[in-house]
Amino acid sequence: MMRKEVQWLYRELPQLEAQGVLTSGTVARLQAYYGPAEAARPRWLAVVIFGVLGALLIGAGIILLLGHNWDLLTRPTRAVLSFLPLLLAQGLSGWVLIRRQQSLAWREGAAALQFLMIGAGISLVAQTYNISGDLPRFLLTWAILGLPLAYLLDAVVPALLYLWGITEWACHLRITDDCNAGYWLLALLLLPLLARWLRAGRYQVRPTLLFWFLCVSLTVAAGTTIERVLPGLWIILYSGLFALLFLAGEFWFREADGFWNRPLRHFGAGGGLVLTFLLTFEWPWKEIGWYCWHWERFHGEWWRVMPDAVLGSMVPIAAIVLLVTTVRRRASLGLLLGIAPILAALGFSLATFEFSFVAAWIFDIYLLVTSIWLLVTGIRSGRQGQMNVGLLALMALLVARFFDCDLSFLLRGLLFIALGIAFLVANLVMLRRKGANHEQA
Template structure:
């Protein structure tokens, strides 16, 4: 149960006991069942945020200051100066680990500062010796040197810097998928920390930020590294990736219940809808499915193997999670999570015209939005009804302007959407009227 809910319940309990609604015994049992609420004082959160922002600003300030009046110094002096930011960061971090091992604020702040200073030191050396702009090598060594900080100091911002860094690194090798693919093993380094942060109930912000960055970086990383060996592979890879986010965001181990606190569920769902929506357009199947966006397409080449392995692994994980939710009979989640499966079917049925996939996805989105509206009506949730209506509206508007489809199909889709809308509206009006 939500922490806020338990807090609210505990506030109500004494009153309920006084009024005789609950017996003292039941009240004690309730407290025993839910246990103590591990509260975190507001000013601690503020301290963590301010401390981290402070560390970021100081770090960035030092980066900006470097190289000023740098010319007049000898190479040796510059060499020594290069180490100063790094050693300062290390000393601060060590002091915090020694004296304040319990302070999340101090640890997060100094760990972030140290992570930036590692980069500053290497950059200073590169400047002094005119080391070529091999951005990839620089970024990778920087990231590998800060990854252990995440675990030794239990700090999340270094993990965020690391994820962004390896994504940038993969980007410098976007036309060399054999190298870019290393993004995935590099990214898994952060997963234990992510699991740990999800288990830390006291600090919700931490896991939200980390989830957000993971979603963004995994999406960008996927576009740099995957789907280059196989035409139109993105049509299956991206729905699979977003369905994994969506399923993970829906797992029970994650107890947070508000939408914005579950970026994986929210962004996963939005991503799946957008992809399914894109798949209702003819051009996607006409052009997108026959071209891969990478310039290298050595399907028979050895360098294609890692691409295939990671792609298949993503698809397999998505299918397993889907199967898991089917087994639990969680229909609402399955309805969204089925997009990759439909995409696979559609991909193989695309033929030369791509008409079948368009019909499949139109029918699917119609069904999805109507069922969402229906489920909203059943649960009297206006939020769910509205999201369903919005999806439906987007679909209808798109079909109205999409003049490429033949009149017959267009007409049929319009009629179907119209019927669906009417039925939903009638049901909605009756139900809500009845409730009132």
């Protein structure tokens, strides 16, 4: 039973016992069976959030104050002052490690402040010496120097800032067409920390937050590190990545409840549906495949091929391995969303031989089947969210295809009205059914 349900049951138990519905022995046996109910949302979370916000604001304030660049100060004085914010933050973190190691709020706040002050220190020296420098190198230095804080202070904010830093670094190197495949090795440095938090409790706030950020970061990085040589590879990679995220969330993080507590499942499903919608158009399938290799991009640099070869194969293969497990478990939603990389590979092969319209059709049918399945099973199981996702996907597909056709404004108008009515009716019926169930209960 999920955490919310257990909490509800525990709230009801005293009343049920008082009314004589359950005996005190049954209540005790129920409590022994389900174990202790976790706190709904710990109060310390608010303290941590405000602690981190406070630290970030103070850090930003110090950066702006010093960034004012007082002309009265000499260059050596300004150089020495540049160390001051970092030294203060380090002092605070040291004090927290010695005196307040048990307080998550102190650890998160101090670590966030120190992370920011590393960047501030480097920036202030750069300002003092007119160093315009190179932004990717600055970001990488900052991120690497800040990462150990996540481990030493057991804090999530430096891990998130580190992820932001390496993602930005990868994006900047992509713009200048330099090697950014190192992102994947840098991201791996977070794994021991994630493993430690997962062992302590896989549905706690810190691993959940890190998973959300990881999903975003991996999605951005996947796009920036591949397709140096093989056009269209992004289609296979992204369909594999979203399927992998969804299936991993479905298998290993099934017991969590609520939208935000299941980052892998929901990010993977959302990303997969958006990607599927994009692939129903013909433009992504144009001029891709083996006949469009960028031979000129080799220049004898091995790294241009590596991300395409490793990511383009490993990620979809990992997703397909999980899909096989899904078939064994007979999880129909997993099967439906997990099949996307196979269809993408099929579409890619067809598009290579200039059958791009067939590839788009395949995804038209795939999105149609998926959306109807989501809609129907959502209605049957009384899951309004799932029903609406199915309805939205179906509407997006219909609207996109009807815009492709040369229809009159009258027909288009009628279609929109019909879709709007369908949306309203489905939700009203669902609400009424839920209301009836509630009254019966």
